[in-house]
Amino acid sequence: MRGGSALLRITEKIHGRSSDACKNHAQRSPGFHIKLVSTVLYTSLLAGCVVGPDYERPNLLIPATWSGNAGKIAAQPAELSQWWTRFNDPLLTALVSQAIENNRSVVAAKARVREARASLRQETANLLPTGSGAASPTGLEHPLART
Numbered sequence: 001m002r003g004g005s006a007l008l009r010i011t012e013k014i015h016g017r018s019s020d021a022c023k024n025h026a027q028r029s030p031g032f033h034i035k036l037v038s039t040v041l042y043t044s045l046l047a048g049c050v051v052g053p054d055y056e057r058p059n060l061l062i063p064a065t066w067s068g069n070a071g072k073i074a075a076q077p078a079e080l081s082q083w084w085t086r087f088n089d090p091l092l093t094a095l096v097s098q099a100i101e102n103n104r105s106v107v108a109a110k111a112r113v114r115e116a117r118a119s120l121r122q123e124t125a126n127l128l129p130t131g132s133g134a135a136s137p138t139g140l141e142h143p144l145a146r147t
Contacts, residue, residue, distance in 0.1 A: 084096050
């Protein structure tokens, strides 16, 4: 027999037919081999999930209620924009202030951030719907007004 002989022997045992009958049956149903292989594959995969007869469930001590952060106050995030003020050193504060004022690249970066924010506001406003209207007096007279 050729490469598919193992499958034919399996189908003989399952259906109790001779190999010729199995060949004819396999030729009549086009997805027969795919169904057979997938059934064997799924059955073997499910067999791997079976727990043996000597399985004992572990004893875990789990509290009845959760007490994770009860009574604790959430920590506030650190203020990092002026971290040097925490040292309470007037000289350090003066030096950092002087460095910020004299650092032209920081000043330019701040200006670019302000410009970008203004541009964002303008472009966001352009996305909003707009309305327009016009009013003009007309010279129409009511037909009954002529007398």
